[in-house]
Amino acid sequence: MHELSIANNILDIIRQHVPVDQFSLVKSIRLKIGDQAGVVVDSLEFSFSALTAESPLRGARLEVERIPFVVSCRQCGESAPSESGIVACPRCGSVETTIVSGTELRVTEIELLEPEPEGA
Amino acid sequence: MSVITIERKVLEKNDDLAARNRELFRRHGLFVINLVSSPGSGKTSILERTIEHLAGRVPVGVIEGDVQTDLDAQRIARLRVPVVQIVTNGGCHLDAKLVSDALERLSLDGLHLLIIENVGNLVCPAGYDLGEALKVVVASTTEGDDKPLKYPSMFLHASALIINKVDLLPYVNCHLAALKGNALRINPSLAVFETSCTTGQGIAVWADWLVKKVQAVPAPVVR
Numbered sequence: 001m002h003e004l005s006i007a008n009n010i011l012d013i014i015r016q017h018v019p020v021d022q023f024s025l026v027k028s029i030r031l032k033i034g035d036q037a038g039v040v041v042d043s044l045e046f047s048f049s050a051l052t053a054e055s056p057l058r059g060a061r062l063e064v065e066r067i068p069f070v071v072s073c074r075q076c077g078e079s080a081p082s083e084s085g086i087v088a089c090p091r092c093g094s095v096e097t098t099i100v101s102g103t104e105l106r107v108t109e110i111e112l113l114e115p116e117p118e119g120a
Numbered sequence: 121m122s123v124i125t126i127e128r129k130v131l132e133k134n135d136d137l138a139a140r141n142r143e144l145f146r147r148h149g150l151f152v153i154n155l156v157s158s159p160g161s162g163k164t165s166i167l168e169r170t171i172e173h174l175a176g177r178v179p180v181g182v183i184e185g186d187v188q189t190d191l192d193a194q195r196i197a198r199l200r201v202p203v204v205q206i207v208t209n210g211g212c213h214l215d216a217k218l219v220s221d222a223l224e225r226l227s228l229d230g231l232h233l234l235i236i237e238n239v240g241n242l243v244c245p246a247g248y249d250l251g252e253a254l255k256v257v258v259a260s261t262t263e264g265d266d267k268p269l270k271y272p273s274m275f276l277h278a279s280a281l282i283i284n285k286v287d288l289l290p291y292v293n294c295h296l297a298a299l300k301g302n303a304l305r306i307n308p309s310l311a312v313f314e315t316s317c318t319t320g321q322g323i324a325v326w327a328d329w330l331v332k333k334v335q336a337v338p339a340p341v342v343r
Contacts, residue, residue: 002213002244009130017124027121031130038246038273085272086305095308103276105131105247110124 003040006105007047013107014057022112023056030109034067034102036085041066069102134248137216141223141251148228149340151333152236154214154250156274157258158267159240162284164192165317166258166326167235171199173327174233178334181231183222185214185239192237202226213244216251233334246273253333254279261285261292265299268306275306280313282326287316 010029018026033039041064052058071087072079075094082090089097129135145152155163164184171180182203184192193205204225206218219236228234236252238245257278259267262285268275275281281303289296300312311329315322 002247005211005215006130009133012133013126013128013130017126036273036276038243084269085276086269087276087307088305095304097308099276103273105129107126107128107130110126112122112124114121 002038003043004047004051006039006044007051010048010062010107011051011057014060014110017110018112020056022115024059025112025115026057026060026110027113028061028063028111029107030063030065030111032065032067032104032106032108034104035069035083036102037105039105065108067101067104070100071097072100073097131247134216137220138249138251141216141220144223144228145234145251145253146338147341148231149337150228150231150234151330151337152234152250152252153330154236154238154245154252154255155258156238156242156245156255156278157240157260158242158263158271161240161258161260161263162317163237163240163258164195166282166284166315166323167196167237168199169315169317169320169323170235170327170330171196171201173323174331175199178233178331179231180233180235181226181228183219183226183234183236185218185237187211187239202231208239212239212241213248214238214250215248219250232337233330242267242271242274246277253337256280256282258282258284259299259303261288261294261296261299263294264292265294265296265302268299268303272306275303275310278307278310280311280329282313282315284315284317286314286321287319 045062048062068081070081073089073094074096076092078091080090087097088095157163180201182196184205187208190205193203196203204222206222255278257274313326
């Protein structure tokens with residue numbers, strides 16, 4: 001249920017980058033969300049649409065790119081995705097690894113439609 | 121069509137406030153832990169035993185987080201340590217703003233250790249930095265030994281794991297070695313402690329580890 005507060009944070013970021021009179025032009029918000037960021041994307045999309053339903057932002061959609069959880073191994077030198085969030089190297093089993101990606105939660109882009117020409 | 125490229129962390133507002141909390145803690149020479157777990161694992165009982173063990177050695181303050189009631193703060197207040205309760209009214213986790221507001225009701229002067237007991241929830245608190253030095257996750261034997269695999273984020277972000285209710289091991293379907301092994305597969309750098317708040321087993325080992333951490337904190341800038 002913390003997806004609701006994450007959705008609120010996304011709204012704050014939109015407000016900081018898009019003038020109020022252009023809210024209805026916002027088409028999509030691109031996000032990068034790691035597989036181990038602890039975010040349920042369906043819940044986030046639901047929360048975001050619930051928060052924007054009655055507002056000029058109601059046309060805006062979240063476009064989420066999932067980032068795989070990847071660890072890099074100092075023993076065998078491999079970097080490999082580790083699906084269940086396990087830090088141990090999926091190749092050689094060593095625990096001497098560092099997390100390369102998969103915990104991020106970032107807004108990367110906001111896409112706006114062109115405004116309708118005056119008098120159109 | 122136009123695109124605004126921004127690259128911003130969604131929770132940066134929380135992270136900024138957490139950084140301010142952390143700076144405040146640093147100036148007070150405070151060691152701060154964020155105690156997380158599912159509901160009913162024994163966080164408050166561990167706190168009580170830890171405070172009893174540290175009595176006269178380390179001045180402790182406590183911030184309690186719960187969805188409703190100040191029952192936990194009442195329990196801690198009986199031990200005569202400064203405590204404030206945050207009631208989230210449905211919120212599933214503490215955030216840096218709630219902690220920052222609570223700090224206005226708690227004098228940090230003279231404290232060396234601040235323990236923030238988060239809302240019982242093994243998912244949401246993982247993503248919210250409160251300004252703590254480290255997260256400590258509690259897993260109790262009654263929850264079974266597969267919790268680290270099911271909720272990896274929390275174990276990934278923690279620095280220490282307390283396995284609580286070890287006195288119940290003969291009666292529950294939980295294998296200590298499996299629980300420990302699963303947690304260490306998620307996060308090999310976890311410091312692991314085994315405790316029972318009923319028998320007192322392991323409390324001293326955990327509390328002494330905590331004292332070493334507190335003693336390693338540089339002296340306060342203000343007092």
